[in-house]
Amino acid sequence: MELERxxxxxxxxxxxxxxxxxxxxxxxxxxxxxxxxxLTFITLSESTAVAGVxxxxxxxxxxxxxxxxxxxxxxxxxxVVNAGNSNAFTGYRGREAVEQIMEQVADHLGCKVSEVFVSxxxxxxxxxxxxxxxxxxxxxxxxxxxxxxxxAEAICTTDTFAKxxxxxxxxxxxxxxxxxxxKGSGMIAPDMATMLGYIFTDAAVEPAFLQQLxxxxxxxxxxxxxxxGDTSTSDTVLAFATGKAGNPALTAFDDAGADAFAxxxxxxCRQLAQMVVRDxxxxxxxxxxxxxxxxxxxxAHRIALSVANSPLVKTAIAGEDANWGRVVMAVGKAGEPxxxxxxxxxxxxxxxxxxGLPVEDYDETPVAEHLKGQEIDVTVDxxxxxxxxxxWTCDLTHGYIxxxxxxxx
Amino acid sequence: MELERxxxxxxxxxxxxxxxxxxxxxxxxxxxxxxxxxLTFITLSESTAVAGVxxxxxxxxxxxxxxxxxxxxxxxxxxVVNAGNSNAFTGYRGREAVEQIMEQVADHLGCKVSEVFVSxxxxxxxxxxxxxxxxxxxxxxxxxxxxxxxxAEAICTTDTFAKxxxxxxxxxxxxxxxxxxxKGSGMIAPDMATMLGYIFTDAAVEPAFLQQLxxxxxxxxxxxxxxxGDTSTSDTVLAFATGKAGNPALTAFDDAGADAFAxxxxxxCRQLAQMVVRDxxxxxxxxxxxxxxxxxxxxAHRIALSVANSPLVKTAIAGEDANWGRVVMAVGKAGEPxxxxxxxxxxxxxxxxxxGLPVEDYDETPVAEHLKGQEIDVTVDxxxxxxxxxxWTCDLTHGYIxxxxxxxx
Numbered sequence: 001m002e003l004e005r006x007x008x009x010x011x012x013x014x015x016x017x018x019x020x021x022x023x024x025x026x027x028x029x030x031x032x033x034x035x036x037x038x039l040t041f042i043t044l045s046e047s048t049a050v051a052g053v054x055x056x057x058x059x060x061x062x063x064x065x066x067x068x069x070x071x072x073x074x075x076x077x078x079x080v081v082n083a084g085n086s087n088a089f090t091g092y093r094g095r096e097a098v099e100q101i102m103e104q105v106a107d108h109l110g111c112k113v114s115e116v117f118v119s120x121x122x123x124x125x126x127x128x129x130x131x132x133x134x135x136x137x138x139x140x141x142x143x144x145x146x147x148x149x150x151x152a153e154a155i156c157t158t159d160t161f162a163k164x165x166x167x168x169x170x171x172x173x174x175x176x177x178x179x180x181x182x183k184g185s186g187m188i189a190p191d192m193a194t195m196l197g198y199i200f201t202d203a204a205v206e207p208a209f210l211q212q213l214x215x216x217x218x219x220x221x222x223x224x225x226x227x228x229g230d231t232s233t234s235d236t237v238l239a240f241a242t243g244k245a246g247n248p249a250l251t252a253f254d255d256a257g258a259d260a261f262a263x264x265x266x267x268x269c270r271q272l273a274q275m276v277v278r279d280x281x282x283x284x285x286x287x288x289x290x291x292x293x294x295x296x297x298x299x300a301h302r303i304a305l306s307v308a309n310s311p312l313v314k315t316a317i318a319g320e321d322a323n324w325g326r327v328v329m330a331v332g333k334a335g336e337p338x339x340x341x342x343x344x345x346x347x348x349x350x351x352x353x354x355x356g357l358p359v360e361d362y363d364e365t366p367v368a369e370h371l372k373g374q375e376i377d378v379t380v381d382x383x384x385x386x387x388x389x390x391x392w393t394c395d396l397t398h399g400y401i402x403x404x405x406x407x408x409x
Numbered sequence: 410m411e412l413e414r415x416x417x418x419x420x421x422x423x424x425x426x427x428x429x430x431x432x433x434x435x436x437x438x439x440x441x442x443x444x445x446x447x448l449t450f451i452t453l454s455e456s457t458a459v460a461g462v463x464x465x466x467x468x469x470x471x472x473x474x475x476x477x478x479x480x481x482x483x484x485x486x487x488x489v490v491n492a493g494n495s496n497a498f499t500g501y502r503g504r505e506a507v508e509q510i511m512e513q514v515a516d517h518l519g520c521k522v523s524e525v526f527v528s529x530x531x532x533x534x535x536x537x538x539x540x541x542x543x544x545x546x547x548x549x550x551x552x553x554x555x556x557x558x559x560x561a562e563a564i565c566t567t568d569t570f571a572k573x574x575x576x577x578x579x580x581x582x583x584x585x586x587x588x589x590x591x592k593g594s595g596m597i598a599p600d601m602a603t604m605l606g607y608i609f610t611d612a613a614v615e616p617a618f619l620q621q622l623x624x625x626x627x628x629x630x631x632x633x634x635x636x637x638g639d640t641s642t643s644d645t646v647l648a649f650a651t652g653k654a655g656n657p658a659l660t661a662f663d664d665a666g667a668d669a670f671a672x673x674x675x676x677x678c679r680q681l682a683q684m685v686v687r688d689x690x691x692x693x694x695x696x697x698x699x700x701x702x703x704x705x706x707x708x709a710h711r712i713a714l715s716v717a718n719s720p721l722v723k724t725a726i727a728g729e730d731a732n733w734g735r736v737v738m739a740v741g742k743a744g745e746p747x748x749x750x751x752x753x754x755x756x757x758x759x760x761x762x763x764x765g766l767p768v769e770d771y772d773e774t775p776v777a778e779h780l781k782g783q784e785i786d787v788t789v790d791x792x793x794x795x796x797x798x799x800x801w802t803c804d805l806t807h808g809y810i811x812x813x814x815x816x817x818x
Binding site: 060088321331333 | 745
């Protein structure tokens, strides 16, 4: 099945900086019957700090289980990403395949096994074939370094465009760079799943502080996107800091440049997260849902997700229908504090309903115009507190059904 | 927009018993620009016991707010159902329209205003027009009594078939009858919403006990169905017991015949609930999800709903794809206790995965055959406890998108 490029796709960034200490390579393990690079091998210079956030799924893959433990040690030397097989729900056989990859790479680099991170994405329930993995890794170990574009393409499964973002920050007079790559478009296409994101920086950052910064950034970026509300067994975001920029290592928010670095990291995460939504299966519109006036930020977040995951809201927007009643419904079902008679709903900055009533003399014309665009804004004000949240999603179209139902894997 | 009759539709029951004490009438209030009965007026003999369960939405309609209070008094004399306008999110203007209907009917019948129940279903955010309501009620007050079929049709909005069910039970040597009618197919079609169900019986049942029985039945029937996970602002189920059968009034489970009546009530509720799923928008398959081995019944229920509401599971079944990895995903994301290595998944009584591993020598042929049918069984065993639950849903097809996105209201 050939997927069409998303109408919301961004071109790949033309000038991504090199991150000193990071080397990219790809290989063809042929995890599926295809002729493309599907194994990505990234080496990191010694003492590279690592941090990670992982899926909350109770059925997480071995890669995720191991990764959660590995980040605790704080250092990384390599990352291997397998595309075409998620190796999830494959029991001890799947775990053996991951451990084999870790050992093969550690032997080659002369590092600890725990410093080799592995991710896999693709079909659930098929153990990663050990022979293909072994041969693919061997091929990668001897390959020439490649570009960010090649690496970003090799981690894709049914993504319709390769995704990368960058930012920079000044730390103690020293410019540091950050580059991130990501794959995913919700849980996409037959049997496919998983969002995998990797951020590389030459900044020097202590592992514990890097973890704190990544967790903070995750909360306001990756945790704020949804395509279909279906959470993968393998979602993983890792941040690697090689320290080659030579800045004084960041250890806490008090350090000079820490705020700038945190902002740059969150910026890269936000760009990557939004790109995943823009590649959401069947997406024709990028939707920003802003909730204010809730009883707390957490409550606002849950209400925003209730709106973002409502199939009726998503289909209404696909149909360019300013159906604010469905937003009321989604707020009402969220199970969060709300007062019907204080609730206000708007599209594109125009209120359709205020304080529990349709706006008098409401003119739908500019709202209908807004809904014809590709970037849709939905605003919800609860009027009962100061909690706020923003969530990004896409619409629900025939494309989603075609990708997920019409084609057998 | 003309909707095609659901392929899962049942014929209307041919012989529904009369319920003594219940009189049905319909009228044309013309809440929309259509030529059909859209106002249903049902009178109930004096001292009819009433019980109700209502939407949990924080944005419930005035009808629901009032109904919640009214059932506390325990008696009912009339029910009015408006189709074509849900009157939800219409503030004081909507409430005035409901109160006007209650007063008009109470005046005519010489009963208390609180004994007149009102439900409305249709577009959200448009106050129910008082003039049309007044004229429609006046018309209904003078109409000839009609059949169950006519009443079941008049409460429909975008349902594709009229829905009714019946049962009977013996109480102290006396046969009692129950008839229920219902409308709804999830939150269906542009601007439409709401499941409304009404059960009538000639049995004598004390209001408090009737409420207990209805709440129990609701928990294992209406609370176990989902079409798209979107909860209406107006969902209402009411049970009315006229007492005309002459049985000794039921007051508690110890009473002779109470168990039989409870079973009959649950039976009618289950039939009605399943009919709503069978009229789910775009539905082509009726899906039963059975969860066992969970940490508790409540946990099993939440896991079953997570599977039933997963767009990826629903599209896979629409595509007749035995994609059990997506069921694993949906179990994993439910946020409930689960142990990946004890989890088993099956379709049509055949295990695809057991104890966290694909079944060795798994033959997909009979499973693929099962998925070609219209009645699909999904089995999940957690292997960690004795909690169980069953949930009914339908698949997610192009029909859902067409109904909800392609047609502007």
